[in-house]
Amino acid sequence: MKISSWNVNSVRARIKNIIEYLKDTSPDILMIQEIKTEDKTFPYEDLKNSGYESYVYGQKSYNGVAFLSKKKIDKINKSFIKDKFNQSRIIEANIKNKSEEIKLINIYVPNGNPIETEKYEYKKIWLKSFIKEVKNKLLINKNIIIGGDFNVIPEEIDVYNFKKFENDALFKLEIRKKFRELLNLGFQDIYRFLNKEKTEYTFWDYMAGSWQKNYGMRIDHFLVSNSLLNKVKTVNINKKPRGKVKPSDHTPIEIEIN
């Protein structure tokens, strides 16, 4: 079974690239983030024509997450975090891999920049709530895969120049500690688990030729619960979509599980 995750930076602006990606790689499930549209304006039909059912938690202009799936998926939940901000950042589903039930959580973590603003505070509170909820979910089902745009650079190796990012909301030590706290519940950052030394990125800024210069960062991740580690066959960062015309600034991360 192939599962991919991609921050598409607007599902409507990206629909052509998304359809090409689905044709090229044929994932069973594609988790997308930053769809930047409401449910009612989501391009369900285009994706249906490519063989995918859409499960959408949209929002006008900002945020928004969705599952695109070849097969029907169960127990869709859009109320993972309840707060006054009401941002569409998490959608979860149950999937069946052979006879095993896996909880799949698709997230778009707040960016948090600039620091010293309420945006940064929100990121910290959001992560705290998220960790607490995941802890509860593990008690019900230990098989969990969390994928998405975490807006966290886990380690120095994961960004082109870590010195530049020490006071950035993506790399500040207290944010990376939150990420480790999540891992310590019983997950592995599966890309790093299977590639101990490799430097690859999932995001390159649109500005100042970052893509051409490979000034990128690894902020899109799959966290796989320890119970599922031996089922993961491959993990791959697919750079092809980032090099296309009218690309998203992120590129997909893909996993294959037995």
Add this chain to the structure above:
DNA sequence: ATGGCTGAGCTACTCAGA
């Protein structure tokens, strides 16, 4: 040190992104 690019909503420009 700064700005640079893109998308949404809307039609002038701001907000947000990372």
